[in-house]
Amino acid sequence: STNDRTPNDHISEEKLHQLVDRFYELVSNHPDLAPIFPDDLTETARKQKQFLTQFLGGPPLYTEEHGHPMLRARHMPFPITPTRAKAWLSCMEQAMEDVNLQDPFKTYFFNRLTYTANHMINTQE
Numbered sequence: 001s002t003n004d005r006t007p008n009d010h011i012s013e014e015k016l017h018q019l020v021d022r023f024y025e026l027v028s029n030h031p032d033l034a035p036i037f038p039d040d041l042t043e044t045a046r047k048q049k050q051f052l053t054q055f056l057g058g059p060p061l062y063t064e065e066h067g068h069p070m071l072r073a074r075h076m077p078f079p080i081t082p083t084r085a086k087a088w089l090s091c092m093e094q095a096m097e098d099v100n101l102q103d104p105f106k107t108y109f110f111n112r113l114t115y116t117a118n119h120m121i122n123t124q125e
């Protein structure tokens with residue numbers, strides 16, 4: 001029944017992986033974001049695929065390999081300003097468009113990411 005569905009049912013693993021790969025392509029070219037990310041984003045993308053799978057109600061792939069996400073704590077080494085949070089979200093919005101993510105899932109997912117991104121802000125400009 002529809003009640004058994006988790007949000008993860010609305011995006012395939014393949015689509016989620018396409019989204020994350022496109023997202024980090026955009027991040028690596030964004031002037032506000034590129035400087036705080038590693039040059040090689042392979043491992044970052046791999047972890048993000050694991051994290052977003054569990055974020056959307058799928059299997060806890062991130063936690064199994066890395067422990068509790070504690071995302072805000074893990075972001076503390078990086079100065080996350082309001083400008084960078086906006087930039088992160090704009091890359092995500094663009095990536096969602098580029099891989100043709102469909103509403104209503106797109107809006108649901110983007111709203112949750114907006115909430116999380118704002119929670120990561122740890123430094124003023």
Ligand code: HEM
Pocket residue numbers: 033036037038043044047048051066071074075078080084085086088113116117118120121
């Ligand atoms: C890791 C930046 C928001 C999930 C990272 C890293 C940076 C970063 C620089 C380290 C990359 C590396 O060393 O591999 C940012 C910025 C954000 C943001 C500027 C703007 C608000 C988010 C959000 C999420 C997220 C909203 C989740 C929805 C992750 C995950 C990792 C990560 C899962 C890997 C953590 C690990 O090393 O295990 N982020 N992030 N980030 N970020 Fe973000």
